[in-house]
Structures are given as C-alpha cells and as structure tokens.
Amino acid sequence: MNEVDAYIAALPADRQEAMTQLRQVINKNLPPGFKEVIGYKMPSWVVPHSSYPAGYHCDPKLPLPFVSIASQKNFIALYHMGMYAVPELYQWFTESYPHFSKTKLDMGKSCVRFKKPESIPFELIGQLMQRMTPDQWINVYETAFRR
Numbered sequence: 001m002n003e004v005d006a007y008i009a010a011l012p013a014d015r016q017e018a019m020t021q022l023r024q025v026i027n028k029n030l031p032p033g034f035k036e037v038i039g040y041k042m043p044s045w046v047v048p049h050s051s052y053p054a055g056y057h058c059d060p061k062l063p064l065p066f067v068s069i070a071s072q073k074n075f076i077a078l079y080h081m082g083m084y085a086v087p088e089l090y091q092w093f094t095e096s097y098p099h100f101s102k103t104k105l106d107m108g109k110s111c112v113r114f115k116k117p118e119s120i121p122f123e124l125i126g127q128l129m130q131r132m133t134p135d136q137w138i139n140v141y142e143t144a145f146r147r
Helices: 003-009 013-029 081-085 087-099 122-129 134-144
Strands: 035-039 042-047 064-071 076-080 111-114
Touching (some): 003 035, 003 042, 013 042, 013 064, 013 076, 042 134, 064 081, 064 134, 076 081, 081 087, 081 134, 087 122
Antiparallel strands (some): 035 042, 064 076, 076 111
8 A cells, every 4th residue: 555545545434535536537637747646744746856856946855746635624625736826727727617516616826625525526627637747837837936
C-alpha cells in the first residue's frame, strides 16, 4: 500500500468512495508528466524534480505542486494551482460549474469545497485536469510566481 492508498484507507467509509473516485478521475485525465505523491499531508500531483529541478520556490527541496485533494472536517477539497494562476482557467471553471452540478459553487482562488461527496462534478474535474500540461504549468509558474 502506498502513501495515497493509506491516506484514503484511513478516511471514514463515506469519504473513501468519493476520494477514490476523485483520485481516479485526476489520474485518468491529467496529462503525462505529473507525479502522484503525498504533499502537505494530502494526495497531490506535482511536477517532479526530474522535470523541474528548481522545485517549489517556497522550499526548493519540494517538487512543484499542481493539484491536491483532501478530506477536511466539513468538506472534500480540490486545490488546483492552475486556476489560482490563470484567470481564464478560473473563469472557464466557474462558468462551467453550473452545467455539471446543481449545488452552489463554494470556491476560493484555488480551493473548491464539496460539502456533499455526491455533489462532486467528476466529469468537470476530468475536463479541468486535461487543460494544462506540466510544461504549461512550469511556464505559468515561472511567469507568475518566480522572481
């Protein structure tokens, strides 16, 4: 059992199913080159040092983070750094959301919160994952965050 499997196995049963499905949708749709890890104590997908040796500017020993999911106390969270950094991607997601979910969008700049696991719009999340390659993310990251 790897670290992500262990994270999901430790969740309450009602969260395990949704987190497993969310993980599967991300893994199925994310372009090649991202790596699944535990980052910040949650399942994460990163650009590994083998592709981006500079790593994360806050701690260069860490790979460049891109997407994370977490089971928080009152919700399941999806963190997508691309939506934080690319206004057009954020706009596309927020405009598309009502077509995939009957619930009101609960979102910060990069965090989407799902209070009910059954309300997670898996199809939309799959489409979101397809919208940025590791090379595109590195370019956005270097333009927006690196100084």
